[in-house]
Amino acid sequence: MEWGTLGVAATGALFGIGATLITDVFRSRRERDQRWADAKRAAYARFLTALAQAHSRMTVAAARGEAGPARRQAIHDAFLSDPQYSDAKSVLREVALAAPDHVHQAAESVYEQLRAARDILAEDGMDFASPQYQQAIRPFFANLDALQRLMRDDLQPPAERRV
Template sequence: MNWTSLLSTMAGALIGIGSTMVADRSRWKRDRRDHEQDVKRQVYAEYMAALSRSRREIRFAASEPGMEVEQRAQLARESFNGGSKYELRYQISVIAPEDVVDAAATAFHALRDLQDRVTEGHLRDSKPYALAREEYDRSFADLRHRIRSDIGSGNPRSAMRKRLPSSPSA
């Protein structure tokens, strides 16, 4: 019996099995990382949408001068408390890096401050409302920037332009 061919066959089989295991492990890690990124994207998008919805509703409450003060305050409170901002913020605290968690909390508190200005009776054209709105806008932009950095999306507008075909020349 020729031991050399038997050992060569066994070595080839072990190398084949080993390389398959390494490739499978690598594929599993990549799939897991992709899944984690997809979960982050979904939670981030839902959180930002919830903040935006509340911001729009608070703006509506602050834009209605004919509305009774208590009715305006109630609408502002309901718009802030509605949605799933609290739950999504807690999810972010588990899955996101610390800078995104901090930015999410800052945007949340800035939105609550904006709601407080409306609850206090300030309308959209008042100085306290304008200051609170500017602070919210800054904190929301910072959150968006940190989220983009975390998920590696960069500037979506420039990425979109790269994908769009150029228009034909006249």
């Protein structure tokens, strides 16, 4: 065998091995990024769902018409007793681990707004039409929508993000 043929064969082998390695690195990175995006998507969905369901459970508890400490306890229990997850605060901690700072800060703000609405709703004599409750719950829903958009944008590939 001639040296030239051997050199061309060795170069071809090195080129093939190099191309395979590069392809495997890119595929591995793409799969890792997809798993991370899936984990973030799941945490985001759990958090948004936990907030919405906590609000629903609170309003149901408030509609029962209890008064005094029983009302306060029923609304607080409704806020914390999520049958699917432990509660919105626990899922907020997942978001803190997975989300960029700006998304986590927005999520924490929305959570605090729901807590404030909970405290107002738990007061005696409060109902859904009271100005104090409406003043607390309207920004919650507006910021919940804004948070959902932030989360959706965070899940987009970097070239498609609006933020």
